[in-house]
Amino acid sequence: MFNAATAQARPAGRPDDAENQRSSQRIADMLRLLGETLQPARRLVRAGDVIYRAGERFQNLYVLNSGFCKIVNLSADGREQVVGLKFRGDWLGFDGIASTQYGCDAIAMDTSDVWVIGYDALLQACLGRPALMTVLHEAMSREISRDRDSLMSVCTLPADARVADFLRYWADSLAKRGLRCDQITLRMTRAEIGNYLGMTLETVSRALSRLARDKVIGFAEKGRRDVHIPDVGALSAFVQRCLAPAALAVH
Amino acid sequence: MFNAATAQARPAGRPDDAENQRSSQRIADMLRLLGETLQPARRLVRAGDVIYRAGERFQNLYVLNSGFCKIVNLSADGREQVVGLKFRGDWLGFDGIASTQYGCDAIAMDTSDVWVIGYDALLQACLGRPALMTVLHEAMSREISRDRDSLMSVCTLPADARVADFLRYWADSLAKRGLRCDQITLRMTRAEIGNYLGMTLETVSRALSRLARDKVIGFAEKGRRDVHIPDVGALSAFVQRCLAPAALAVH
């Protein structure tokens, strides 16, 4: 189930189409179930719009029906940290359940369709519809797994590998949603990527340049926002190369 | 609700006794509720024992009634990362819900009493006992918040501050469980602490030495496993000092 593991287990590191299709189906089923049983209010947001803010009273969970957003944690002393990225089918706001207020800001990074799920209504509905509870728990479970993968990446990978792993994660997220992942548009600045990965914007830029020089990624002719990924497996291979500096000529 | 925020908001950085007492009560209430409604099997484990392993089929959640353990993520390429520490009242195994198998190892770090909660039975019981569902969701929510705080710490703090923040987190965890927190016994080696914090064991050792030199912590006469923390607020202050290198003489 782990991204790296999945890529590794495959013969040639190519995406597991069957698995991705199942993911895509699961998300569609979940959205259909939520739509039918709860008729959630929809909120259309644009890049930069705030979905909720840290400190606001927790009442709703949110589900992204389309678009893309970031979760930003702000510490008491002013440090700001992007702690999560959310795509279609992801839930937002779980951190508010225990403390009765949100602990982070959720900011749209693109035009998005956000479904508003009243938490009390959801719990109520869960009682009559066990499938609802299942999707809720699975979503929380997945978030916990993903957060651990993030921590793992930040703690164990050097900067270049972290950037490569970030792109792999992004491509993987798109593939799991049935979207093409050979051409991705990063709707984040280098500074935001760096913040998310725990490094400076210059280091992100250098890492991307190195990835491009090694032909692991390509840039569109105009602008460096669009990244071309000919082979997702090559990103995983690049990560491995970063980790094994003294193990080259073996044949 | 965030640890750092809490400490900051206090007049003198001292622990918030009322809040801690509420936490302690909440945990006791939760354990009582679980014990009464589910009569979970108990498993006594000793330091080093495996509670579950990554890859095993998910069937149970676990709740620590006493003791202490670590959650270890193992990547496909062999990197090993401590991604969480669990104390009395904490739940283990949430990451298995979505994928039907555990994604990490859970290893006891001390003699512990682990309650085994069959997941299906729990869901069943939730239907009749909404309070059960509440504690379950709160536990997952808290884990998500905590994971984000970890990521924040690793991404934004220099090594010394990260170690200080780690000790603050540990002391805070004890306080929230009604235990004394001025004298803590780290049941982890420097290497394990370093792994958790994303640094080498030498860096952990140096950071601890510096904290001791600055009188923020003290070591027991014999052995360096026991750490004396005269004032938890001083740890937060130390973190701030690390972040503000050029702001000393202001009066």
Next chain:
DNA sequence: CGGGCGTTTGAATCAAATCAATTGGAGTGG
């Protein structure tokens, strides 16, 4: 066309990792 922001790239600096040596306790067995 010019201003402003985001990005790239280079050079210098710095924090942390690595390499290496020593110390200190805990445990074992004579």
Next chain:
DNA sequence: CCACTCCAATTGATTTGATTCAAACGCCCG
């Protein structure tokens, strides 16, 4: 009880990867 071993921890010297500081470039938009 002491000698011996083993492993954790400390501390110093050196190297290295990433940050910082600085300059230039390119793209978008008014």
